[in-house]
Amino acid sequence: MERVVWDEGRFSVGDAIMDSQHSSIIYMINDLVSATEDSAEQEVRFALSSLNQYAVSHLLTEEELLKDRGYPELESHKVLHREYSEKISQFMSEQIIDKGTVLTFLVNWWSQHILVEDMAYKEFIRNK
Numbered sequence: 001m002e003r004v005v006w007d008e009g010r011f012s013v014g015d016a017i018m019d020s021q022h023s024s025i026i027y028m029i030n031d032l033v034s035a036t037e038d039s040a041e042q043e044v045r046f047a048l049s050s051l052n053q054y055a056v057s058h059l060l061t062e063e064e065l066l067k068d069r070g071y072p073e074l075e076s077h078k079v080l081h082r083e084y085s086e087k088i089s090q091f092m093s094e095q096i097i098d099k100g101t102v103l104t105f106l107v108n109w110w111s112q113h114i115l116v117e118d119m120a121y122k123e124f125i126r127n128k
Contacts, residue, residue, distance in 0.1 A: 001103045003030040004111060013118045014126045015065065021058040022114050028054060029106050044097055051106075052088045059084070062118075069128040071121055080117055084109060 006026045012019050028051040035047045059081040066074045087109075091102050 001033050001100065001107065003033050004107055011114050013114070013122045018062060018065065018118070021054075021061065022110075022118075025051070025055055025058060025110060029103075029110060032106065033103060041096060044099055044102075045092070048088070048092065048097065048102060052085075052092070055088075056085060065125070066121060069125050071124055073120065077117065077121070080113065084113070 004026050006023050008019070011022060011026075013022070028047075032044070032047045032051060035044055039047075063074065063078055063081065066077060071077070087105060091097060091105075
């Protein structure tokens with residue numbers, strides 16, 4: 001699995017806190033990519049758990065930002081966040097984590113979420 005390359009011009013949603021947190025999440029995913037190459041199951045599980053804790057905190061922060069700004073699509077955005085959390089919980093409950101499946105999900109979900117779903121609020125928060 002290839003690493004995700006953070007590109008400020010492409011990934012920036014126009015809010016310094018969100019951009020910093022998104023960048024950190026991408027960094028943590030890249031650490032997990034590295035960890036899966038030759039790490040033990042417990043190391044991968046720990047890395048995924050750490051990423052998830054940070055991601056959940058980020059998602060709550062993002063929801064608060066959107067709520068404070070009166071973002072009209074907040075509820076549907078929150079549904080996406082819940083679906084993410086449920087999927088990660090499912091992965092964490094598995095006896096053995098399929099590293100390839102988890103990484104594919106993480107890379108795809110976060111890239112899609114930042115580049116499509118979060119970009120949908122970029123102009124809205126910029127104008128607030």
